[in-house]
C-alpha cells in the first residue's frame with residue numbers, strides 16, 4: 315500500500331516536472347513563431363534606408379594547423395563572431411514567459427555580407443547558429 319502510494323507520488327512529481335518543461339518549450343516555440351512569422355532574411359535590419367547596420371566583427375585564431383614556407387601558405391582554424399542589432403527581432407520577454415534568449419539557425423535570419431578573401435580552394439567554412447537576445 316505504502317509502496318504504491320510512493321509510486322503514484324513519484325509519477326505525479328514526474329508529470330509535474332514534465333509539465334514545467336513543456337510549458338517552457340511552449341513559450342520558446344511561440345516566441346520563434348512570433349519572430350519568424352513576418353520575417354524576411356533578405357531585408358536589411360534597419361529602421362530607415364539611410365541608417366547603417368553596425369556590425370562588430372571578431373576573428374579568433376583557434377589553432378595554427380600547418381605552415382608551408384615555400385609556397386607561403388598558412389592553414390589555421392579560426393572562429394568568426396559577428397554582433398549586430400536586428401530591429402525586426404524584438405520581443406517583450408514578459409509576453410513569452412520571461413524567455414530572453416533563443417537559438418535559431420543562422421540561415422533563417424539576415425546576415426552581413428562578410429567574405430573571406432584568402433579562403434582555401436575548398437572552403438571549410440561552416441555556419442552554425444545565432445543567439446537572439
Ligand SMILES: *[C@@H]1O[C@H](CO)[C@@H](O)[C@H](O)[C@H]1NC(C)=O
Pocket residue numbers: 406407408409
Ligand atoms: C512588456 O509587457 C508587459 C506585460 O504585457 C508590460 O507591462 C510592459 O510594459 C511591456 N514592456 C515593454 C517594454 O513594452
